[in-house]
Amino acid sequence: xxxxxxxxxxxxxxxxxxxxxxxxxxxxxxxxxxxxxxxxxxxxxxxxxxxxxxxxxxxxxxxxxxxxxxxxxxxxxxxxxxxxxxxxxxxxxxxxxxxxxxxxxxxxxxxxxxxxxxxxxxxxxxxxxxxxxxxxxxxxxxxxxxxxxxxxxxxxxxxxxxxxxxxxxxxxxxxxxxxxxxxxxxxxxxxxxxxxxxxxxxxxxxxxxxxxxxxxxxxxxxxxxxxxxxxxxxxxxxxxxxxxxxxxxxxxxxxxxxxx
Numbered sequence: 657x658x659x660x661x662x663x664x665x666x667x668x669x670x671x672x673x674x675x676x677x678x679x680x681x682x683x684x685x686x687x688x689x690x691x692x693x694x695x696x697x698x699x700x701x702x703x704x705x706x707x708x709x710x711x712x713x714x715x716x717x718x719x720x721x722x723x724x725x726x727x728x729x730x731x732x733x734x735x736x737x738x739x740x741x742x743x744x745x746x747x748x749x750x751x752x753x754x755x756x757x758x759x760x761x762x763x764x765x766x767x768x769x770x771x772x773x774x775x776x777x778x779x780x781x782x783x784x785x786x787x788x789x790x791x792x793x794x795x796x797x798x799x800x801x802x803x804x805x806x807x808x809x810x811x812x813x814x815x816x817x818x819x820x821x822x823x824x825x826x827x828x829x830x831x832x833x834x835x836x837x838x839x840x841x842x843x844x845x846x847x848x849x850x851x852x853x854x855x856x857x858x859x860x861x862x863x864x865x866x867x868x869x870x871x872x873x874x875x876x877x878x879x880x881x882x883x884x885x886x887x888x889x890x891x892x893x894x895x896x897x898x899x900x901x902x903x904x905x906x907x908x909x910x911x912x913x914x915x916x
Contacts, residue, residue: 663695703878704836705844711736713825713832723789724804728817730786731801731809732842738763738773739846739864742811742839748800750792755784765865773863814839847875 673690676683706714715732719725735745744763752762759780760772775783783800792798799808818839826832835841843864850860861872 666693666695669693703844703848703874704838704841705848705878706832706835706837706841707845708849710825710829710832711842711845713829714821717824717828718821726786726789727801728821730782731814731817732821733779733782734761734775735839735842736846736849737776737779739843739850740773741765741843741865742814744865746799746801746809746811746814749797750787750794750800751797753783753787753794753800755780755787755794763865766867769865771862771865811839818842844875844878847872848878851875 669690670693673687676690677687715729718729718732720729731745734740734748735742738745738761740748740763744765747764748761754760754762759775759777761775761783763771763773765771787794787800790800790802792800801809803809803813815838818837822832822837847860847864850863851857855863857869857872857876860875861869864872866872
């Protein structure tokens, strides 16, 4: 049994134990024993993210001559710009957009926490053009991204859109076919891109809406190129040629020891 499967089952047991302790106090001892069973530590899953060239290939492969293609292009560009969670980007309404300088977008994160995310001028232009095409009033609380029936786009819809364009881009970037990618991978890609660009971890944590910078720290370990750059900045440890000779080779020390 894998650690993940065991932990899922154990979580159900813990839920039952808490229910038992609340409803049947006479079985409190048994409930406490169940709650005392520790979770098994599982290896953290590797973070799947897109290199900048792969993101560029995905966007370049989108057919923007169609309405669906323009929506997909704007959606993917906004997700990469903001690093938003899938549900966060789907919850964006027209009145969440500020498409005059300073360009920014309002996101509703976990725990109903609101954060503003800056937009590149190119992303703001895409959103402005898409809202104009859809005749969206930027003062209205209407969804920005909808499906072909005019209904709000779903999480499964975003997954389908990304998978379709990844398959197309894999012809130019064969490495894409070997990666297990999903919509959350765009969020990881934003974090890694910001980190490579020299943005500090607290800023990235605020950008992504992380409650703790410790959550952001995991991105430091995912890119080998960052480690190489860190090594290049560090001074190599080389023994100095002017280091004092060992006492065994110092005649004065040997003569002093013999005189004792």
